[in-house]
Amino acid sequence: MICTSVVCGKETTSNLKCPVCLKQGIESVFCDQTCFRTSWSQHKFIHPQEDDQPYNPFPSFNYRGDLRPTYPLSARRAIPKHIKLPDYAKDGKPISEIKNDRLGKIPTLSPKEIDKIRKVGKISREILDIVAGHVKPGVTTDELDAILHKECIKRNCYPSPLNYYNFPKSFCTSINEIICHGIPDQTPLKDGDIVNLDVSIYYLGFHSDLNETYYVGDKAKANPELVRLVETTREALDLAIAAVKPGLAFREIGNIIEAHATKNNVSVVKTYCGHGTNTLFHCQPNIPHYAKNKAIGIAKPGMVFTIEPMLNLGTYKDITWPDNWTSSTQDGKASAQFEHMMLVTEDGCEVLTARTATSPGGPVARI
Known part of the structure; x- marks a missing residue:
């Protein structure tokens, strides 16, 4: 058995069970009373309400758009013993990242390391494409999370977001006004929505990271404002990638993205950024x-990082839901994001998470 605590996740032979889960026929086991008590504030949300209906756990929060969280969350998905774990998988604390941040150095990978992360990038694309193939009206984001988790385990991969700073799910699903870090729940997708699927995996000792925004149903593709937003974001990422080569100052990437965003009358989120990815998430x-940011560093061969612009139809400003993860636009207008992980080469860059000829989604003609 796996301890149900969101801050543990270890295998256990304990018979300590949540009494509420026991009454409702939910399987949940805890190592000890400490695991049970420390995780109660989050664990309780897997319990259905008395009327067994989905509910909004933060009814007094001032939501800025139409989307609401739909609880209870499903129980934490188990990781088989043979899967190699990142250092935060059990207690939620990425100690290696925290220590590395103090150094402020930009890693470059060796040829052997590049071979490994290239494989990881390819697998993460494969997983994203499988999950994206299930995007349609009526499917819930938790159902998509279950599909992703299964595909990760099938390939002996760990879903990187799971328990990263106690994130409860295996990937992020961000609908409409959600900028990023949406938690998969019982919310069904609707015809006319857009949804971002953000996939990260840990395999062969390396992480990968990529995401795309998808149209849900034909109604979304017929919405001129949504198409302008999504396609501008897609194009902005492509323009930024085209500029990556040795000698590029990282601060210049923001100038390229904001210029294209401004041309198309959308705003650029400032709170979140791309990042290095390798043995660390x-x-x-x-x-x-x-634009006009003060990012430090120059691109050099062997560096691996992500570019992941988030563009909004309205204000660039964000607000975080009480779950401490879900980031929404302040005015409730839609947001879109695209992300690739790339390797700087001797004369340009290699997109390690590139789309294939069979990848779902893809550009839509502007209306």
Whole structure:
């Protein structure tokens, strides 16, 4: 058995069970009373309400758009014993990242390391494409999370977001006004929505990171404002990638993205940025997406990092839901994001998470 505590997740032979879960027929076991008590504030949300109906756990919060969280969350998905774990998988604390942040160095990878992370990038694309193939009206984001988790385990991969600073799910699903870090729950996708699927995996000792925004149903593709937003974001990422080569100052990437965003009358989120990715989920360099930023560093062969612009139809400002993860636009207008992980080469860059000829989604003609 796996301890149900969101801050543990270890295998256990304990018979200590949550009494509420026991009454409701939910399987949950805890190592000891400490695990049970410390995780109660989050664990309780897997319990259905008395009327067994989905509910909003933060009814008094001032939501800025139409989207609401739909609880209870499903129980934490188990990781088989043979899967190699990142250092935060059990207690939620990425100690290696925290120590590395103090150094402020931008890593470069050896040829052997590059071979490994290239494989990881390819697998993460494969997983994203499988999950994206299930995007349609009526499917819930938790159902998509279950599909992703299964595909990760099938390939002996650990879903990097799971328990990263206690994030409860295996990937992020951000609908409409949600900028990033949406938690998969019982919310069904609707015809006319857009949804971002953010996939990160840990395999062969390396992380990968990529995401795309998808149209849900034909109604979304017929919405001129949504198409302008999504396609501008897609194009902004492509323009930024085209500029990556040895000698590029990382601060220039934001100038390229904001110029294209401004041309198309959308704003650039400033709170979140691209980042280095390798044996650590997040590390140097930081890649801001807005103009006139003060990012440190110059691109050199062997560096691996992400560019992941988040563009909004309205204000660039964000607000975080009470779950301490979900980031929404302050005015409730839609947001879109695209992300690739790339390797700086001797004369340009290699996109390690590139789309394939069969990848779902892809550009839509502007209306």
